[in-house]
Amino acid sequence: MDLETKALLLSRGTVQLSQPGREGKMSTAGPGAGESSIFFQSGSRMVRLSVVDSTAIQLEMDGDEATISLEGRVIARGRVVEPLLHCPDQAYITISERCIYDCKFCAVPRLMGKVKSHERVMEMAKEAMATGRLESISLTSGTEVSPQHEAERVAALVRDLLPFGLPIGVSVNPFPGVNRILLDAGADEVKYNLETVDRDIFAQVCPGLSYQEIMDALEEAVELFGPNHVFSNVIIGLGESDQSLRQGIDELIDMGVLPILRAAYPHPLRRGEVDIVRPSADRMLGLARYLRMELDEKGLDGSLALTGCYRCTGCDLAPGRDL
Numbered sequence: 001m002d003l004e005t006k007a008l009l010l011s012r013g014t015v016q017l018s019q020p021g022r023e024g025k026m027s028t029a030g031p032g033a034g035e036s037s038i039f040f041q042s043g044s045r046m047v048r049l050s051v052v053d054s055t056a057i058q059l060e061m062d063g064d065e066a067t068i069s070l071e072g073r074v075i076a077r078g079r080v081v082e083p084l085l086h087c088p089d090q091a092y093i094t095i096s097e098r099c100i101y102d103c104k105f106c107a108v109p110r111l112m113g114k115v116k117s118h119e120r121v122m123e124m125a126k127e128a129m130a131t132g133r134l135e136s137i138s139l140t141s142g143t144e145v146s147p148q149h150e151a152e153r154v155a156a157l158v159r160d161l162l163p164f165g166l167p168i169g170v171s172v173n174p175f176p177g178v179n180r181i182l183l184d185a186g187a188d189e190v191k192y193n194l195e196t197v198d199r200d201i202f203a204q205v206c207p208g209l210s211y212q213e214i215m216d217a218l219e220e221a222v223e224l225f226g227p228n229h230v231f232s233n234v235i236i237g238l239g240e241s242d243q244s245l246r247q248g249i250d251e252l253i254d255m256g257v258l259p260i261l262r263a264a265y266p267h268p269l270r271r272g273e274v275d276i277v278r279p280s281a282d283r284m285l286g287l288a289r290y291l292r293m294e295l296d297e298k299g300l301d302g303s304l305a306l307t308g309c310y311r312c313t314g315c316d317l318a319p320g321r322d323l
């Protein structure tokens with residue numbers, strides 16, 4: 001699968017299976033939380049697509065091989081990869097599948113899912129370890145009670161997961177002091193999501209969150225965890241201009257943060273609440289190339305990430321891996 005084909009597939013975001021039943025379990029995180037998805041690997045590239053009943057992209061299985069077609073024309077050949085926990089090779093576990101905040105593009109506050117107990121998360125991680133495929137652990141969480149409460153809960157898990165001897169990444173809603181709690185617990189990497197680099201759009205789509213507080217936490221995180229180990233999701237398709245995206249990318253990279261450029265996903269549970277235009281393949285390619293160029297210029301390298309989306313690469317054009 002070449003870079004352009006991956007961009008095309010990401011711009012569509014969905015796939016129809018010619019043999020239903022091969023889709024993975026419902027996801028509790030990522031763009032299609034609450035929906036089924038499939039991971040398709042072709043050469044060194046992998047893409048995650050949401051499985052739907054009807055769309056122009058079709059996936060056909062023939063033994064271990066899989067082909068992806070667009071309107072009857074084969075565009076990629078590869079195989080379907082089974083996720084371990086949420087994604088291949090990682091235990092990517094969502095602790096609280098609910099959230100007190102109400103970001104307008106996010107399905108989690110609508111899903112009002114479970115809150116996994118400490119014991120359940122440890123059990124899941126042990127099962128993943130027993131497969132022999134586990135390479136890293138990523139803990140993510142909505143905010144059930146408060147950001148402080150969530151960080152303490154995740155920190156306790158990090159401490160108990162240290163004996164696994166694997167890299168551990170954490171993504172929670174930040175607050176002053178969060179980095180010290182996670183670093184002292186033993187986390188290797190953190191992700192605090194800015195979601196959009198356009199401050200006006202941020203105020204509309206993330207009511208109750210503070211743009212500045214997230215930026216402050218990211219800046220401090222680079223001092224404590226080091227460059228190449230701090231990440232922030234930036235959604236493309238919420239109405240922001242490419243100019244504001246380039247400025248925002250530069251600002252994050254100047255701080256030593258690796259931005260994750262994520263195509264906006266119009267989740268059915270959020271229909272009508274936010275204007276989303278899924279980015280075209282060309283837009284994603286242009287922005288990913290810009291990101292790669294700026295990272296190179298500042299001496300940052302996505303391939304050094306130990307956990308999370310820069311390692312998985314399913315949902316994005318990942319610099320250092322895809323381009």
Ligand code: SF4
Nearest residue numbers: 030087309312314315
């Ligand atoms: S890229 Fe990130 S959000 Fe997407 S499947 Fe992989 S780990 Fe999940």
